[in-house]
Each structure stands twice: as structure tokens, then as C-alpha cells.
Amino acid sequence: STYLSNIYAKSHKMGFYGSSPDTDKGSLFKFESTTVEGSYYYLKLKDYYENQAKVAGSNIQGGKAVGYYPVAEAGVYNAAYAAATEALANEEITDDECQIAYNNLVAANEALEINMPEEGKYYVIRSAHTGYAANKLMYATGENAIRWDLNKTQVNPEAVWTFTSEGYLENLNTGCAVNTNGGEAKLGTAPKTISIKGIGEDGQVLLTPAGGTPLHADWHGHAVSWGTYDVGSASAWRIVEVTEKELSNVQFVLNIGQYRHAGLYLNYTTKIPEGVQVYIAHSSTEGAVIADELEGTILPARTAAIVKGNQGTYNFMYTTADYDGKDAEAFTDNVLGGSAYLKYQQVKKQGNRCCVFGQKNGEVGLYKNYVQYVDANGSTTVEEGKGEQKVVIADHKNSDNGTHFKISPNKIYFEYDPITVSNATAFTFRLNDKTTGLDRLMMDGDTVIYDLYGRRLVEIVAPGFYVINGKKIYVTEKMIGNK
Numbered sequence: 001s002t003y004l005s006n007i008y009a010k011s012h013k014m015g016f017y018g019s020s021p022d023t024d025k026g027s028l029f030k031f032e033s034t035t036v037e038g039s040y041y042y043l044k045l046k047d048y049y050e051n052q053a054k055v056a057g058s059n060i061q062g063g064k065a066v067g068y069y070p071v072a073e074a075g076v077y078n079a080a081y082a083a084a085t086e087a088l089a090n091e092e093i094t095d096d097e098c099q100i101a102y103n104n105l106v107a108a109n110e111a112l113e114i115n116m117p118e119e120g121k122y123y124v125i126r127s128a129h130t131g132y133a134a135n136k137l138m139y140a141t142g143e144n145a146i147r148w149d150l151n152k153t154q155v156n157p158e159a160v161w162t163f164t165s166e167g168y169l170e171n172l173n174t175g176c177a178v179n180t181n182g183g184e185a186k187l188g189t190a191p192k193t194i195s196i197k198g199i200g201e202d203g204q205v206l207l208t209p210a211g212g213t214p215l216h217a218d219w220h221g222h223a224v225s226w227g228t229y230d231v232g233s234a235s236a237w238r239i240v241e242v243t244e245k246e247l248s249n250v251q252f253v254l255n256i257g258q259y260r261h262a263g264l265y266l267n268y269t270t271k272i273p274e275g276v277q278v279y280i281a282h283s284s285t286e287g288a289v290i291a292d293e294l295e296g297t298i299l300p301a302r303t304a305a306i307v308k309g310n311q312g313t314y315n316f317m318y319t320t321a322d323y324d325g326k327d328a329e330a331f332t333d334n335v336l337g338g339s340a341y342l343k344y345q346q347v348k349k350q351g352n353r354c355c356v357f358g359q360k361n362g363e364v365g366l367y368k369n370y371v372q373y374v375d376a377n378g379s380t381t382v383e384e385g386k387g388e389q390k391v392v393i394a395d396h397k398n399s400d401n402g403t404h405f406k407i408s409p410n411k412i413y414f415e416y417d418p419i420t421v422s423n424a425t426a427f428t429f430r431l432n433d434k435t436t437g438l439d440r441l442m443m444d445g446d447t448v449i450y451d452l453y454g455r456r457l458v459e460i461v462a463p464g465f466y467v468i469n470g471k472k473i474y475v476t477e478k479m480i481g482n483k
Contacts, residue, residue, distance in 0.1 A: 041098035042088075048105060049084050054112050058082040060201050066117050066239040067196075067203030073111050080108035114198035114205065117163035117239055122172065122247060124159055128204045128236035133217035138237070140171040142409030143342045146178070146185040146215070146223040155246040157268065157318065167193035169207070172250070172318075174341040174409075175267035175302070178209055185215055185223040187341075196239075204236040250318035252410070254307060260461050261364040261429065262307045263357030263412035265338025269301045269323075270316035276309035279431050281336045281414070284421055288430045289335065289366060289414060296325030304338035304412040306357075306429060338412040344376045344404040348415060354405040355414045355427055362462055363455075366414045368425040372402030430458050 055069075058081040062074030069077070080101075087093050087101040117123055127133040127148055137150040139159040150159050157173035164170060168177035168191045177191030192209040199206055206214040212225040217234040242250075252270065256262045264278075272278050278299055279291035291306055299305060299316065300323050307314075339345065347354070355366035373380055380402075407413055414427060449457045450467040460466060465474050 039095070041095050041102050042093070045084060045098050045102040045105065046088055048102060048109075049081075049088060052109065053081065053105070054109055054198070055081070055201060057201070058085065063203070064115065065203055066115050066123065066241065067198055067205045068115055069112055069198070069201075070115060073108075073113070077108040077112050080104040114196070114203075116196060119163065119165045122160050122162055122242040123239050124155055124242055125161055125207070126238045126240060127217045127234060128200075128202075128238050129217055129234040131234075132219065133234050136217065138215075138217075138223060140174050140176070140187055140341075142174070144174060144176055144187040146187065147221050148217045148223060149221050154249050155242055157250055157252060160242060160247075160250060163194070167195075169194040172268055176341065178215075180209055180212060180225050185209075185225050199236060203238050205239060206235060207237055247318065252316045254314045254316060256307065256309050256311055256314065257359075258311050258462070259359050259362065259364045260308060260310060261359075263304070263336075263338070264299075264307050264316070265302070265304045265340060265410055265412050266299070266316065267301060267340035269319050269321065270299050271319050271321070272297050272299050273314045273316060275312075276307050276314055279306040279308065279429070280304075280334050281306065282333050284335055284414070284416060284427065285430075286421075287424045287427055289427045290430045292432045294325060296323060298323045298325070302338075302340075304334055304336035306336075306412070306431070308431065336412050336414055337407075339407040339409065341409050343407050344373050344378045345407050345413070345415075346376065346404050347402075349417060350403065351419075352415050352417050355416070355425075356407070357412050360426070363428065363451075364461070365426050365428040369405050369413070371406060373404045373406060374402050376404055378404075378406065428455075428458075 055077070058078040060069055060074035060078055062069050062071035064070075084101045084105045087098055125138040127136045127138070133148055136148045137159045138146060138148050138161075139150045139156075140146055141158070150156070158171065160172035162170050162172065164177070170177045170191075171187060174187055176187035178185060178194060179188040179190045179192055180186050192211065195206075195208045195210070197206045197208070198204070208214045209225055214235040215223045215225055215237070218224050252264075252266055254262055254264055256276070272294075278294045280294050280303065281289045281291040283290045294305065298319065298321055337345070345354075354369040354372070356369045357365075358367045359365070360367060405413070405415075448469055449460060451457060452465055452467070457466070460475050463475055467473075468475075
């Protein structure tokens, strides 16, 4: 055995910090000779083989799916890796032969790039974990959080993703991209680019937001971005293209209650189902929002609408078709707004008010949103006190203090200036005469109808007493819409 030391510290043996006693075995080293003739490229090959090869093996099958290596490149790599394995096991190999094996492995390794998602195509993302999260879908909630374990039998909008040319990962349902760089993953308006790195032969990848760590499926059903996780853990995902059949079944299920109206806002284009009429509001007046029926069979993406139909559920199916109405600008002057996810919408003008869809005393309309917030994060109104700040929840008395208002996922709202439009706290719908049912209820198309509160109605949607052309009449279910 031999000790290693430098000439200026002969009493300090290498192996431990400070003085090591002569009997300290941690300072003992053994020298061995190598029989390889010309070891320079042998050592370069060995280092590259062990530390820089993208796949530790020569059995890559290759494939066309995202995350897999192309078949041709995989074949070249398999051959180069097998040759390098053989070279390193051959004690009589020459330095020139090691150089050839090294150069071939480097070229094949650098050319080995996984198939990436294509812009314009849709994908689902499944966990490649072998335990609790195995094969579970990554999806986005209406509150813009990213989760896994979507317990549904078909692909739904919240589990469908696209990769943009800028490198963003966007959700079909919310229309937002990943914006986290640490902690629980979320979506929002300040997105981070997502890098995709292949980590296996079977399409496994890491998804890493810029400035963060790979997205990880934690025990609680959340996708998080923190810490460093080993390859093969719950940080591994598979990106699977959505088939045409799956995409044709992507839908939003709208529930219409007993009052036969609902508000709707979707991030994607859908087909209008049978049995409903869709209205787009084009103007407003004292206590009413005036809307016309949307022509055609397509509801364009990001169009706030009023949907009318009998009580029940209706499937708005995803489509790539263009709007097919006669007047393509029927929805461009829409006075209603909406959101595909929970957000705090900033008012266009300080002092404006917001009404949201709802019903009161059996009357469907847009009712004042009495809770308004200071900022986009949903913080409430803050008043300065003596030496402290007091948080005041906005209510009927101070509901106009905020600069933002809360909008729930897939809901509509009506923002208005109380000075120029109306000082009302609610707006009823005035729909065009195509589907009001008034002329079907009475023979005279100019029928005037009031409820017992003295409010004039454009249609009757529930049985009861009404004042029709000056006479108090009880309307049965069968009379509504001339059923």
C-alpha cells in the first residue's frame, strides 16, 4: 500500500481532511495498470457510455407516438450502443477502434430525439407512475388548478391539452396555460413554457415549467412542481394523442332547470343540440337585456349566450366546424361576457356594476352581483383604520367599492354603467319573437301579459295567474307554448 501526499504537507495524508494517522485505512490507495493499448479513447468511450447515453440499453423499439424515439434513429442508436458495449468488454481493442466506437455512439446519441407534440393536435396526459397514480389523467379544474385521477369513462374537455408553438401547455376547457414554477401547479394568464424530456423507452417524459422542477403527481391528487424526483417516479408522464372518435365525444353538459333558461360560456366551439335555442344579447335598456336568436347550428368559442329549452340536460359537443349562420357578426357586438374558469374580472370603468345569471321569485334574469372585490386575486375591500387595516366584506351597502367581480366557470355576466344604462339591480331577458311562444299562447300576436306584481312579460314559462289583455287568467302547463 502507498500513501498519497503533496510535497508541502508530507504529514497530511490524502483521504481525510487534516492529519491522518499512518494506520488510517481511509488514506490508503492501490495502483493498478491497464492492458488497453492507447487508453485515451477507451476512457472517453467509457465515460460517455456510462454518463451521457440517453438510453442505457440497445433495445429501443421506436415508434411514432409522442415521447417515443423514431424507429430509424432508434435502430442506429441500438447498433452504436451494442458496439460500444462490445468495445468496452474487449481488453485487446485498439485505440483507433475505441475512437470509432466513441464517434458512432456520440453521433447516434445526439441524433436520438423523442417525437414531440404537434401544434394544433389534442392530447391527454397520463401518469406513468407504477403505483397510486398509474395511468391517471392530468386535468384542470374550473378553479385553474391542475389535478390527476379524473374518474370518468371518456375524454372530457378538462383533460384535453394542446401544446402551442411558443411551448405552452394549454387546457381545452379553461383556455389557460401552466404558469407555475413551484408548489401546486396552476393555470393562468402568465404562462410558463414547458420543456419535454424523454426518460424511457416506452414514451415516458418529464414536463418541466420554465424556472421550476418537473410536474409531479403527489399523494393527494395534485400536480405539483417542487423538489427533485427520480426517473420512473410519479414525475413521469405519457402524452397520448386524442383520437378523432374521442374528440367527437368531447362535450359540455348543460343543465336547464324548471325556469327553462341558462347562461353558457365555453372556451371551445360546440354544436347547438336539438331542443334548445341560443340567444346573443346585442343591446340593453331599462331593466332588460335584448337578445336575438343565434342563427345556424354552431356556437362559436368564447361567446357568452343565453340558452332556452325545456327542463333537462343538453350536450354541447365539441366541433372544429366554423360558424354557419348567415350573419357572421351576430355575436361580435355581444353585450354579455363570460368566463371558462373562476376569475375575478376587472370592470371596464370604475363604478360599473355587474349582474350574473340567476332566478328570483321564479323570474329568470341577470341579477346584481353583490360581492365585488378589490383585485384580481379576489381580496375584499380594505378600509384604513387608526393604526390598522380592517377587511370589510362587500355587501348591499358597499358593493360598488371593488374594481373586480367574481365570475364562476362557464357562467355569463352583464357589466353596465348605471348612469348610462339603468340603475336597476336586475335585468330580465327580452328575446326575439321567434321562440317566445306568445303568439302560440293567444290567437292575437299583440297580446300584452303582466304577472300579478304588475311586471310586463315577454313569455309565460310557468303555470299560474297572469293578466292577459286586461283579464286575469290562470295558465295551465298545456297552454304554455300551445302544447
